[in-house]
Amino acid sequence: AGKIDAQGVVVVQGWSSTPVKFEGAISDADAFTTFVTNAAFPPVAEIGPDNYKKYLARELPLLWLMVDPSAEEKTAAAKALLEKVATQHLGDISMVWLSGVQYPQMAQKLGLPHKPEDFPNVAVESLKEGTKFTLTEELTEESVSTFVTKFKAGELSAHTNSEPIPDPETKDGLTTIVGDTFEKYVKDESLDVFIEFYAPWCGHCKTLAPKYAELAKKAEGAKNVIIGMCDATANDFPKTFDVQGFPTLILKQAKTGEIIPFNGDREVAGMW
Numbered sequence: 001a002g003k004i005d006a007q008g009v010v011v012v013q014g015w016s017s018t019p020v021k022f023e024g025a026i027s028d029a030d031a032f033t034t035f036v037t038n039a040a041f042p043p044v045a046e047i048g049p050d051n052y053k054k055y056l057a058r059e060l061p062l063l064w065l066m067v068d069p070s071a072e073e074k075t076a077a078a079k080a081l082l083e084k085v086a087t088q089h090l091g092d093i094s095m096v097w098l099s100g101v102q103y104p105q106m107a108q109k110l111g112l113p114h115k116p117e118d119f120p121n122v123a124v125e126s127l128k129e130g131t132k133f134t135l136t137e138e139l140t141e142e143s144v145s146t147f148v149t150k151f152k153a154g155e156l157s158a159h160t161n162s163e164p165i166p167d168p169e170t171k172d173g174l175t176t177i178v179g180d181t182f183e184k185y186v187k188d189e190s191l192d193v194f195i196e197f198y199a200p201w202c203g204h205c206k207t208l209a210p211k212y213a214e215l216a217k218k219a220e221g222a223k224n225v226i227i228g229m230c231d232a233t234a235n236d237f238p239k240t241f242d243v244q245g246f247p248t249l250i251l252k253q254a255k256t257g258e259i260i261p262f263n264g265d266r267e268v269a270g271m272w
Contacts, residue, residue: 043086044079047096061093061126066100066107068119078120081141093124095117110134111159114246123159124151130239131158161236173220174213175228176212179235185226186252187240192225193252194262194271195233195241202246208266224254 008021017183038043044065055062065082067075079097086095100107107114110123111134120136122144133156137143150156162179169175177185177195185193191201196212198205217228232243240259241250249271264270 011129040092040121043090044095047098053151054190055094055096056127058094059127059182060091061124061151063093063095063122063124064106064110064112064271065095065097065099066110066114066119066121066123068101068116069099070101070116071119074120075251078139079159081139081144085148087146088145089152092152093148107159109242111161113141122147124148124156128239130236134155134159161234163231163234172213173227174216177227177228177230177239180229182235182237185228186257189255190224190259191252192254194225194227195250195252196229197237197241197243197246198229199233199246199250200231205247210246212271218268218272 002051009026018203041055041058045051047064063082067078069075077168080219082095082097086163089095098106100112100114101116104114105123106224107118110125112121112123114119114216120139122139123132124147125132133144133147133151135147137147137222147156160179162181165178165181166176169181170175177187185191196205198208212227212229217224219227230237232248237243242248242261249266251260251262252258262271
C-alpha cells in the first residue's frame with residue numbers, strides 16, 4: 001500500500017492501490033471532514049439509484065457524461081478522457097456517467113440530445129442553483145477541461161428547457177408561462193404572479209383546470225396581477241419555486257418578490 005508515516009490519516013480507496021493522505025491538521029474539523037468526504041467519491045463513477053442521494057448530499061456541481069453502453073469503444077474513450085479531466089478538479093465537481101439510452105429523460109432534462117446516436121455528450125448541473133450547461137463542442141479532453149474551467153469561473157450561459165412562447169401568451173386572463181418567459185414575469189416588481197405548476201398527465205391538475213380558468217377570467221381586469229400556468233415537466237424555473245408535486249400553486253408577490261406557497265382551498269373563492 002506504500003509507506004505511511006507513524007502519525008497521520010490516510011484513506012484507502014477501493015478503486016485505487018495508492019492511499020490518499022490528509023495533509024492538514026486533524027484539529028481543523030472542517031478541512032478533515034471535507035477531505036474524508038472527497039476521498040469517499042471516485043473521480044468518475046456510474047450514478048444510479050444506489051448512490052444518487054449521496055451525490056445530492058455532497059452538493060457539488062455534477063458533470064454528467066451520457067453514454068450508449070452498447071457503443072463500447074466510444075463509451076470507453078469518453079470515460080477515459082473524463083478520468084484525465086477529473087484529476088484537475090477533485091473536490092470541486094462530481095463527475096458521473098449514465099446510460100442515456102436507459103435514461104433518455106435525464107439527458108433531455110439536462111438539455112442534451114437524447115437519441116442513441118447522440119451519445120456520448122456532456123452537461124454540468126449546478127445543484128445549488130438548479131441551472132445546467134451543455135457542452136456543444138466535440139468531446140475531447142481539451143474541450144471538456146475548458147468547459148469545466150469556464151463553468152467554475154462563471155463564464156458559461158445556462159441552458160433553459162422551454163416550450164415555445166405561445167402567441168398570444170395570455171388568453172381569457174390565463175397566461176401560459178414557459179422557461180424562456182419565466183424570469184420576465186417573476187422579476188417584474190410591479191406584478192403579483194400566481195402560478196399553477198402542473199404536469200400534463202396529472203389527474204388533480206385536470207380537475208383544477210376549469211376552476212383555475214374561472215379564477216383567471218375573474219382576475220382579468222385586476223391591475224398588475226398575472227394568473228399563470230407552467231408545465232413543470234417541460235420548462236425550467238428557479239429552485240426557489242419549490243415544486244414537489246402537482247399541482248403546486250405559488251404566489252410571487254410584487255415589490256418584495258416573496259414566494260408564497262398556496263395551501264388553501266382550491267376552489268375559485270379560496271384562490272381568489
